[in-house]
Amino acid sequence: MTSSIPSNHVPGPLKPDALQAPGAPRIPLMSARSLVKTFTVGRTWKPGSGRTLHAVDGISLDVFPAETLGLVGESGSGKSTLGRCLTRLYDIDGGTLSFEGADITAAQTRALKPVRRKVQMIFQDPSASLNPRRRVRDVLAEVLKVHRIREGAGIEERLGELMDLVGLRREYLDRYPHEFSGGQRQRIGIARALAVEPTLIVADEPVSALDVSVQAQIVNLFSDLREKLDLTYVFIAHDLAVVRQVSTRVAVMYLGSIVETGETDALYARPSHPYTQALLSAIPQPHNRGRRERILLSGEIPSPLNPPSGCKFSTRCPQAQEICRQVRPALAPISTERQVACHFPLA
Numbered sequence: 001m002t003s004s005i006p007s008n009h010v011p012g013p014l015k016p017d018a019l020q021a022p023g024a025p026r027i028p029l030m031s032a033r034s035l036v037k038t039f040t041v042g043r044t045w046k047p048g049s050g051r052t053l054h055a056v057d058g059i060s061l062d063v064f065p066a067e068t069l070g071l072v073g074e075s076g077s078g079k080s081t082l083g084r085c086l087t088r089l090y091d092i093d094g095g096t097l098s099f100e101g102a103d104i105t106a107a108q109t110r111a112l113k114p115v116r117r118k119v120q121m122i123f124q125d126p127s128a129s130l131n132p133r134r135r136v137r138d139v140l141a142e143v144l145k146v147h148r149i150r151e152g153a154g155i156e157e158r159l160g161e162l163m164d165l166v167g168l169r170r171e172y173l174d175r176y177p178h179e180f181s182g183g184q185r186q187r188i189g190i191a192r193a194l195a196v197e198p199t200l201i202v203a204d205e206p207v208s209a210l211d212v213s214v215q216a217q218i219v220n221l222f223s224d225l226r227e228k229l230d231l232t233y234v235f236i237a238h239d240l241a242v243v244r245q246v247s248t249r250v251a252v253m254y255l256g257s258i259v260e261t262g263e264t265d266a267l268y269a270r271p272s273h274p275y276t277q278a279l280l281s282a283i284p285q286p287h288n289r290g291r292r293e294r295i296l297l298s299g300e301i302p303s304p305l306n307p308p309s310g311c312k313f314s315t316r317c318p319q320a321q322e323i324c325r326q327v328r329p330a331l332a333p334i335s336t337e338r339q340v341a342c343h344f345p346l347a
């Protein structure tokens with residue numbers, strides 16, 4: 001009997017997908033169900049004063065291993081708040097959140113420690129997390145020590161590896177944050193997140209503050225790192241072109257809710273929700289092919305303090321009917337790859 005596997009075959013690291021039989025349902029790395037995050041605004045000394053703002057208003061979402069889930073939506077739609085809930089930088093006010101099958105909705109300190117290590121967040125402005133008086137070496141070494149990732153000489157070796165990973169020269173370890181350009185600083189922000197060897201990275205507008213040419217380099221770095229390190233990303237951006245470039249799947253947010261999710265190319269080619277259609281109609285098409293008529297939305301995005309009844313988009317939707325103003329549509333599948341929260345989705 002001959003085996004097709006040579007006797008000296010050394011199995012490589014198991015990819016997340018390799019754990020599942022073909023056709024088996026994919027097991028999410030992270031799952032949110034009816035997630036809620038509220039803020040109280042305008043509170044004064046008067047008891048009971050202040051109003052409740054639903055920044056994340058009952059979001060259900062799965063993040064699958066090795067995917068890049070793009071999160072898009074206008075400013076104020078709740079993307080950052082959702083990102084901070086997923087990484088548990090925020091406490092959660094309602095619903096549930098699980099990571100690798102464990103419920104982490106209410107996890108605190110001890111239970112949160114492994115999550116802090118495996119789930120990392122990258123921000124638009126890395127300077128906020130880089131102390132200007134500390135060299136890159138000290139910033140990164142501290143992370144390694146706190147999480148006991150390396151000791152002694154292993155620390156120096158890992159610092160070098162991290163710089164290689166993000167495409168910075170090892171000599172730069174001895175520089176201070178202000179000695180770097182915006183793109184280089186973001187690379188350091190990425191190295192800092194990678195230091196703890198995370199599996200999931202939530203990146204909140206990580207290229208929005210950079211020049212377009214630098215954006216492309218950092219976007220490429222994210223893609224390279226995903227392949228090299230088997231990372232999973234939630235990539236938040238208001239720029240639809242950037243999201244298209246990096247994401248395998250996209251979720252579109254409006255006023256604290258997800259209105260549509262789908263596989264990137266299919267969603268960009270055929271958006272189902274009128275809001276997605278309007279958003280996409282505003283971006284220039286690469287080749288004149290498939291050029292869309294620009295859909296202009298009437299009115300301003302409503303205040304999340306006082307969202308419209310029924311479908312929150314009904315006040316601006318060109319297709320709204322009576323039912324839209326009365327009944328809030330749930331996010332529901334319209335095909336295997338597409339979920340839409342609309343009474344009249346484009347099939």
Ligand SMILES: Nc1ncnc2c1ncn2[C@@H]1O[C@H](COP(=O)(O)OP(=O)(O)O)[C@@H](O)[C@H]1O
Binds near residue numbers: 073074075076304
């Ligand atoms: N710390 C906070 N306190 C009060 N309101 C907040 C706070 N953070 C966010 N919000 C409000 O929550 C909503 C969603 O904000 P955010 O998550 O920052 O949206 P996005 O990242 O999509 O621009 C906005 O109306 C914003 O004003």
Ligand SMILES: [Mg+2]
Binds near residue numbers: 079080081
């Ligand atoms: Mg934001």
